[in-house]
Amino acid sequence: MPLDDPRGLRLTGSAPAALDRYEAALDDVLSFHGDPIGGADAALATDPSLVSAHLLKAHVFAFSLHPGLLPKAAACLDAAEALAAEPRERTHAAAARAWLEGRVETARSAFANILDDHPRDLLALFFAHQADFFGADESALLGRPERALAAWPAGLTGRGYVEAMCAFGLEEAGRYAEAEAMARGALDANPRDAWAIHAVAHVMEMQGRDTEGIDWYAERRADWAEDCFFAVHNWWHWALYHVDRDDPTAALAIYDEGLxxxxxxxxxxxxxxxxxxxxxxxxxxxxxxxxxxxxxxxxxxxxxxxxxxxxxxxxxxxxxxxxxxxxxxxxxxxxxxxxxxxxxxxxxxxxxxxxxxxxxxxxxxxxxxxxxxxxxxxxxxxxxxxxxxxxxxxxxxxxxxxxxxxxxxxxxxxxxxxxxxxxxxxxxxxxxxxxx
Ligand SMILES: [Fe+2]
The missing domain is CATH 1.25.40 (Serine Threonine Protein Phosphatase 5, Tetratricopeptide repeat)
Known part of the structure; x- marks a missing residue:
């Protein structure tokens, strides 16, 4: 019997307890915290037929862009493709397979097809955002999350993550004031949203607000440096302010600690x-x-x-x-x-x-x-x-x-x-x- 997620998506699977574990893993992905692979494995231990957990793992491995992890993505995709009963899930698998094989535009089109019908598919939106980033489509960095946000009822869980994606798209578009306001709003929903913390840091970097940037990371250190798989990149941003201040000693201290x-x-x-x-x-x-x-x-x-x-x-x-x-x-x-x-x-x-x-x-x-x-x-x-x-x-x-x-x-x-x-x-x- 299929399952329904909190945002109204139909998932292949059979155990509601596994869905809770999958939701926790998805939250880890979106906030860049914890252990999403371990979380997805826990969901699969409860329900091996939960296709979304296989897909989550496939996307995480595929989008790591780390050669040693790419074969793991292929194995997860094999499992997902064998089980997927929902057309949306099969399109997810096609997107990950295309990304893995270097067919970037095919992957992005597949994500677009999912999001046209299911704008509240957070897994698709998150990895589409990453595909737009690594696929060099600056306009989609903003356009895609903006469209999702328009379809997001106020109060429905996950909205903050969509706002964080919007914030980054706004920043890359040079709309710095809007980006910062949007990212700070996302942080109201979840102070540990590392993508939102990072979006504010980008605004400060582009505007040369070095002192503010240094303080920004120092004051929120527990929210991005601990148990966060996006920490290294945030350490890098922290060090950039010191580069701008021509302070190599401080920058190298950050390098030694975090990079x-x-x-x-x-x-x-x-x-x-x-x-x-x-x-x-x-x-x-x-x-x-x-x-x-x-x-x-x-x-x-x-x-x-x-x-x-x-x-x-x-x-x-x-x-x-x-x-x-x-x-x-x-x-x-x-x-x-x-x-x-x-x-x-x-x-x-x-x-x-x-x-x-x-x-x-x-x-x-x-x-x-x-x-x-x-x-x-x-x-x-x-x-x-x-x-x-x-x-x-x-x-x-x-x-x-x-x-x-x-x-x-x-x-x-x-x-x-x-x-x-x-x-x-x-x-x-x-x-x-x-x-x-
Ligand atoms: Fe960055």
């Missing part, structure tokens, strides 16, 4: 670590032997490229560590993958390979080449995926390449534009002085 690679780091965690160390190194700051450990952690996942954002950050780690040969091998590997026909290959051709080559040129001291490559790549930066704050590493490198190439007026032009968004940035002010 340094460890046994359970996934590739996206390593990307945040590389991004931070690279920004500090660009500023002329000594990062000690941290790049070496980070490059070693990147070694294995970088051998199986699966996402352009990870691919270019692996290059940062290799060149940052001075591993010239490994960096050259990585570039050659990306060039080879770029000959494929899927979306990953296309994104590598459009942005990944030129940017990786620019980073290698920069590290080798070919500043004019790096500057030229990054100038050409910058208009296509959204294809690298990631947020505006994450992609900022491109312009920061471009500026340093311009200075190295003697193109000081070009560097100053970029720096003056940055200063209008971040008038209190000590780092930008210092770099401007270097331009004379």
């Amino acid at each position: 340094a690679p460890h046994r359970r780091s996934i590739t996206l965690n390593l990307c945040d670590a590389a991004s931070l160390l690279w920004r500090l190194a660009l500023g002329g700051h000594d990062t000690g032997d941290r790049f070496g450990a980070l490059a070693a952690a990147f070694d294995e996942p970088a051998k199986r490229p699966c996402h352009v954002f990870n691919d270019v950050h692996a290059m940062l780690a290799f060149v940052g560590a001075g591993r010239r040969q490994r960096a050259a091998e990585h570039l050659a590997g990306l060039v080879s993958v770029a000959e494929g026909r899927d979306r990953h290959a296309e994104m590598l051709r459009m942005i990944g390979v030129p940017v990786a080559r620019a980073f290698l040129d920069f590290a080798d001291g070919r500043f004019a080449e790096a500057f030229g490559e990054l100038e050409r790549a910058l208009p296509r930066a959204p294809l690298m995926t990631g947020s505006k704050a994450q992609r900022d590493v491109l312009e920061m490198t471009l500026i340093e390449a311009a200075i190295g190439a003697g193109e000081r007026e070009a560097a100053a032009r970029h720096l003056r534009a940055r200063l209008t968004s971040k008038p209190e940035s000590a780092r930008i002010a210092r770099d401007l002085r270097r331009c004379g």
Whole structure:
């Protein structure tokens, strides 16, 4: 006998007790806390036929973008596909399968089909939002949760999570005041909503509100740093304010506490670590032997490229560590993958390979080449995926390449534009002085 979830969705399954456990796991996914895989397993221990639990696990593994976890996603999908009695569930499985196979647009269309008929399918909305993020569709980051919100009755549980997604979409669209208000509203519903905490942090980053940002994370530390699988990225945001203040000591203290690679780091965690160390190194700051450990952690996942954002950050780690040969091998590997026909290959051709080559040129001291490559790549930066704050590493490198190439007026032009968004940035002010 099928089950009905609190938002009116019909689920394949037979034990109401399992549904409660699944709802707890879904809450973990949406708030980025706890152990959603363990929660879904607990639901399946009660009711192995609860397809949504298999789907939740499949999506979590598939969207980790971590090569070691992708086979687990495929196994969960096999289980879901064998059991799914609801058309909505079969479309979920199709979305995850497409994502896993690099058919990003097919995955996003499948999610859209689900949400057209079931706008309160939180599992679909959450992973569609992630697919829009990693699939480089900025307008959908806002449009999709906005449509869901319009179909969300006031008082129905889960609304805060939809607001948090809306807030991030508003932030990436540059609508900062609306984004902050929406995210703060979501936090009223759940102070531990790590996506909402992160949306406010993005607004502060883009507006150069460094002191507020530092306080924002310090005051809410228990809500994002404890038992939270989105913690590493929030540590990164916390450190960025210190980068802007040109305070490497504070930034590196955060790196050591929250970003340094460890046994359970996934590739996206390593990307945040590389991004931070690279920004500090660009500023002329000594990062000690941290790049070496980070490059070693990147070694294995970088051998199986699966996402352009990870691919270019692996290059940062290799060149940052001075591993010239490994960096050259990585570039050659990306060039080879770029000959494929899927979306990953296309994104590598459009942005990944030129940017990786620019980073290698920069590290080798070919500043004019790096500057030229990054100038050409910058208009296509959204294809690298990631947020505006994450992609900022491109312009920061471009500026340093311009200075190295003697193109000081070009560097100053970029720096003056940055200063209008971040008038209190000590780092930008210092770099401007270097331009004379
Ligand atoms: Fe972020």
